[in-house]
Structures are given as C-alpha cells and as structure tokens.
Amino acid sequence: MTEPAHFEVLYPPSTPSTPWLVHVPHSSTAIPSEYREQLALSDSELASELLLLTDRYTDELARGAAGFGGTLFVNRFSRLVMDPERFPDDADEPMAKLGMGAIYLSRQDGSPLRRPDFSDGERTRLMRELYRPYHGALQQIVDEHLQHCGCCLIVDLHSFPSKSLPYEDPALARPSICVGFDSCHDDPVLRGRWRAVADRAELDLGFNTPFSGSLVPSRFYRRDFRVRSLMIEVRRDLYMDEATGERLPRFAEIRTLVTTLLELAARRAEELVVSSDPSGAGSTGTA
Secondary structure (H helix, E strand, O other), rough: OOOOOOEEOOOOOOOOOOOEEEEEOOOOOOOOOHHOOOEEOOOHHHHHHHHHHHHOOOOHHOHHHHHHHHHEEEEEOOOOOOOOOOOHHHHHHHHHHHHHHEOEEOOOOOEEOOOOOOHHHHHHHHHHHHHHHHHHHHHHHHHHHHHOOOEEEEEEEEEOOOOOOOOOOOOOOOOOOEOOOOHOOOOHHHHHHHHHHHOOOOOOOEEEEOOOOOOOOOOOOOOOOOEOOOOOEEEHHHHHHHOOEEEEOOHHHHHHHHHHHHHHHHHHHHHHHHOOOOOOOOOOOOO
C-alpha cells in the first residue's frame, strides 16, 4: 500500500518496537499548488503567515526517536492546508470559533485565509482526502501498540513563538519548555523526569502553559487510559531566529536536550509494558 504524500511514518530500525511514538504535526511549510489556490493570500503574506505558524525544525528535533525504538509520525503538509491537531467537527473544536479548526478559514490575526468562495464541499473533500487518512493511520499505530504491548505513549512535539500571537492569551507564562497533557492521559512520572532535565539545563519548564493538552486519537480520547500522551512545546527563540526562520548556533544544544527527553519517554514506555495488566485493562494515567 502506497503511503499518502501528506504524512510520513518512520519506523524504528529494530523490531519489535517500543510502544511509543512521536507525532510532529506542524513542522512543514509545504502547500501543493491545488491547495495554494484555495488561499486568499499573496506570496509575501503567505510567507509571513508560515513564519508565524510553522513549528520549524521540530521534525529534526524529533529524529532521535528512532534510536530509542520509537515510531516517528510527521505531517508533510503545512497546517494551513489541514491541521491534524484539531477535532474534526467544528462544533467540538474551540479554535473553530476563531476560524482555525481542522481546516483554517482565518489567519492568526483573524483576517481571511481562504477565498471567500471556499465551500463546505471543499472542506468536506479536504477532510476526506487528508484528515481522515492521517488520523486513520495514526490510530492504527496506537491500536497495534495496545494489542501487542497493552499500552502506548505518545509524545506530541511542537514549538511556539516567544511572543503571543493575536489569538493567544498574552497573560499566560511562556516558559522555555511547555509540557501539555490531558488529565485522563497524563503520565506524572515522565513529567517529573522531564522537569529534572530542564532544571539541570537551567531552563524553565511549565505545565499546560501557554498551551494545554496533547493529541490522543479520537478512538481512544478519554476512553482508553492505556494511551498516555504528553506534548512538548519548545520556545522558538531558543533554537531559531524568529524574524528569519534560520537556525541559531544553539540549535544543536536544543536538539540534544529534546533527544534526552525522548530517551526518557522510551524508557518510560518500556516500564509501562512491564506494569501493564495482562488482562488488557492496562494501567490508569496515575502511575
């Protein structure tokens, strides 16, 4: 079966793999021509929007996952085409009120992103061709880990700008590293280990600020607590020039830091396999 062009799954070199994966949803700037035609932006406006909304280089920061038995799942299209981090139904998605649901209609400043004549039918087609195959593949990987190991740990990797964008709350703290989680799928043990790493690196780490939650495929969301998910958000000024998008000299240091966090995630996944309930009930999110 040929893998769709809009995402890539990189499996670890050894089998069986450890039941964990790194999801990288927002690293790409790619917008194929058929989707570029839907956007009501000039090339310069689009370049500006991509600079603000793309989590540049997070796919590179995630590359250490394979060395620790993890699966790497990377979105290869820009989030301006389709955002897999959103709920599929706009009625369930808080960001849809700002025009930034699974299919964005608005830019980060609230101005129009897509053409005025962009139709519900076109949105339905994007969801059918892009969103649903993406989430179907992601759910399958998680389901296979649950069947074979009784657990699955997801690391959702992002970055965020040092200054809040118009749709964000400027009063929220913007630490060096934000770790997001949903209480139903939390892993306090791993969070504690990550905080210790940040402390040693003299970087401040915050929980659920300025962003909260972490991706869990809808089949398992708040239903199957054997799935644990933590989001890592790295503040962009630590590793890139936010005005140009170029890497800073410190990029290698931050990549090493993220690799250390991923190694700890791999070790935690191995522990969860050992502690999983053989009956299939699994452990709760309060280890």
